[in-house]
Structures are given as C-alpha cells and as structure tokens.
Amino acid sequence: MISVQEKLKEKGLKVTPQRMAIYNAVVKLNNHPTVENIVDSIKIEYPSVSVGTVYKVLNVLVENGLLRKVKSEKDIMRYDAMMEHHHHLYCNATDRIEDYEDMQLDTLVKDYFNRKKIKGFKIQEVKLQITGNFTT
Amino acid sequence: MISVQEKLKEKGLKVTPQRMAIYNAVVKLNNHPTVENIVDSIKIEYPSVSVGTVYKVLNVLVENGLLRKVKSEKDIMRYDAMMEHHHHLYCNATDRIEDYEDMQLDTLVKDYFNRKKIKGFKIQEVKLQITGNFTT
DNA sequence: ATGCCTAAAGATAATCATTATCTTTTGAGA
DNA sequence: TCTCAAAAGATAATGATTATCTTTAGGCAT
Numbered sequence: 001m002i003s004v005q006e007k008l009k010e011k012g013l014k015v016t017p018q019r020m021a022i023y024n025a026v027v028k029l030n031n032h033p034t035v036e037n038i039v040d041s042i043k044i045e046y047p048s049v050s051v052g053t054v055y056k057v058l059n060v061l062v063e064n065g066l067l068r069k070v071k072s073e074k075d076i077m078r079y080d081a082m083m084e085h086h087h088h089l090y091c092n093a094t095d096r097i098e099d100y101e102d103m104q105l106d107t108l109v110k111d112y113f114n115r116k117k118i119k120g121f122k123i124q125e126v127k128l129q130i131t132g133n134f135t136t
Numbered sequence: 137m138i139s140v141q142e143k144l145k146e147k148g149l150k151v152t153p154q155r156m157a158i159y160n161a162v163v164k165l166n167n168h169p170t171v172e173n174i175v176d177s178i179k180i181e182y183p184s185v186s187v188g189t190v191y192k193v194l195n196v197l198v199e200n201g202l203l204r205k206v207k208s209e210k211d212i213m214r215y216d217a218m219m220e221h222h223h224h225l226y227c228n229a230t231d232r233i234e235d236y237e238d239m240q241l242d243t244l245v246k247d248y249f250n251r252k253k254i255k256g257f258k259i260q261e262v263k264l265q266i267t268g269n270f271t272t
Numbered sequence: 273a274t275g276c277c278t279a280a281a282g283a284t285a286a287t288c289a290t291t292a293t294c295t296t297t298t299g300a301g302a
Numbered sequence: 303t304c305t306c307a308a309a310a311g312a313t314a315a316t317g318a319t320t321a322t323c324t325t326t327a328g329g330c331a332t
Binding site: 016060 | 281282284290
C-alpha cells in the first residue's frame with residue numbers, strides 16, 4: 001500500500017501538513033464526509049485552517065487520483081478515499097452513503113454487457129446506485 | 137397516457153400556461169435539460185418568463201411526480217420527464233445523459249439481490265450509472 | 273545548514289446556481 | 303362576473319464553491 005506522501009511526490013506535488021491532514025480526515029471520517037465535516041475534523045489539529053484551502057486541496061487530491069467526489073441527493077459534494085471500483089448504498093432516511101464492493105456482481109454485470117451490447121455506446125464503467133434503508 | 141393537465145388537477149394544482157410550457161419543454165428537449173436550457177427554450181414562447189418561476193415550477197413538478205431530478209457530474213441540476221424505472225448512460229466526452237431501459241437487466245439484478253442479501257440494508261431500488269462514450 | 277524560488281496556504285471577495293420574499297396577477301370555483 | 307387563494311414576476315438573499323491576491327513554507331541547489 002503506497003502512502004499519501006509517496007503519491008504526492010509521484011505527482012510532483014508538495015507534501016504539506018494540510019494535505020496530509022485533509023487526506024487523513026477523509027480516510028478517518030470514512031463515511032463520505034462533506035467539506036464541512038472535513039473542516040470540523042481538521043480544526044482540532046489545525047484551528048487556523050482556511051476553508052478555501054480545504055476546497056483547493058480536495059480538488060488537487062481528486063485531480064491526482066487520491067480521492068473521489070461523490071454526489072449525494074443534496075447538492076453538496078462529498079468525498080471518498082476508496083479508489084477501487086465500487087458501488088454505493090444510499091440511505092433514504094438519512095444522508096448516509098456506504099461503499100459496496102461485490103466482485104461477483106461485477107462479473108455478472110460485465111458478462112451481461114459482453115453479451116448484450118448497447119448500440120451506439122461504448123461502456124467504460126458500470127456503477128450501481130443502490131437506494132434503500134439501513135436496518136442497523 | 138394521462139395528460140399533464142389531468143395530473144396537475146389530480147394533485148390539486150392549478151393548470152397554468154407556465155407549468156404547461158415548462159413541462160413540455162423538458163419533454164421536448166428530452167436530453168435531461170438544465171434550468172438554463174429550459175429557460176432558453178421557453179423564452180421563445182414566453183419572453184417574459186421569470187427564472188425564479190422556472191425553478192419553482194420544476195420543484196412543484198418534481199414533488200408531485202411529474203418530473204425527476206437527475207444529477208450530473210457538474211453540480212447543475214438536470215431534469216427528466218421519464219418517470220418509469222430506468223438507468224442512465226453518461227458520456228465522458230460530453231455532458232450528454234441518455235435514458236436506458238432494460239427489463240432483462242432489471243430481472244437479472246433483482247434475482248441477484250434476492251439470492252444475495254446485503255446485510256444491514258433493505259434495498260428499495262437499484263439504478264445503474266453507465267459511463268462511457270457515445271459512438272454515434 | 274542556508275538561501276532561494278516557486279508552489280501552496282491564508283484571507284477575503286466574487287461567482288453562480290438556487291431559494292426566499294414580497295407584490296402583482298390569474299386560474300377556477302361560487 | 304366576482305372572489306380569493308394560489309401562482310407568477312421581480313428582486314434580494316443564501317450558501318456552496320471558486321478566484322484573487324498576499325504571505326508563508328516545501329524542497330532543491332549551493
């Protein structure tokens with residue numbers, strides 16, 4: 001598992017405490033935090049952090065493949081540190097979003113679209129948006 | 137096929153020319169128009185239309201099950217007049233979004249999740265977000 | 273280790289989609 | 303036709319995100 005520092009260097013980006021803190025916050029918060037969540041979390045360590053910086057850093061991390069954007073029902077952006085192919089469980093009752101990995105399902109879908117092509121469209125990725133309710 | 141007028145009356149909503157025009161614009165534009173697209177389209181018939189009104193009407197139509205919101209990669213809301221269960225094809229190159237209906241696929245997915253439950257989660261709907269490129 | 277230089281952080285203003293507010297207009301039942 | 307609440311129009315406000323400008327600090331060369 002390659003570290004954040006290494007990934008940043010690889011891309012020619014400077015390793016700064018803010019970038020580390022923001023990345024780690026997304027990993028730690030882990031349930032697809034909003035910018036607000038991230039700012040709150042970081043304020044504990046870095047009370048002086050600027051909101052603009054958080055936005056900038058998040059964009060840099062997304063552009064360089066360290067984080068992903070996740071769009072929720074509301075029009076606030078959320079972030080995900082899980083970079084492998086996966087699906088999302090959306091809760092109807094709350095705004096909770098959880099990652100869902102299922103290679104068996106991926107195979108099923110892949111096979112299906114290998115057999116049945118969509119005419120006029122070349123598929124690159126298929127992601128499932130599973131809505132429902134958490135029972136726990 | 138029940139008409140828009142009837143649907144509005146059914147819900148106790150007044151039938152106004154603006155509501156008709158906005159609904160018809162979404163149907164006519166058909167490729168998941170943005171509010172801007174809709175306003176432009178309507179300005180031809182109703183040059184005096186207010187943008188605020190378009191937003192309000194769209195929200196009313198969504199709340200009453202006449203339209204759906206579709207979120208795109210950008211953070212601008214788009215609208216869809218297709219109310220039946222369906223999936224979306226997202227183009228990587230352009231911002232084109234197309235509806236995709238596939239009952240065979242729906243059956244496959246439904247059967248899969250009937251056999252393999254997600255623990256701690258009750259599924260209500262599964263929608264596929266198919267990204268790729270239009271070849272036409 | 274020190275200095276230099278550019279990238280990044282901080283602070284603040286600006287933007288832009290969307291919503292709220294308030295007044296005027298109008299659909300539709302009596 | 304009259305009435306009245308609901309809807310439209312106009313405009314201001316909001317709130318997330320981006321841009322701008324100044325200050326700070328990584329990190330490479332000396």
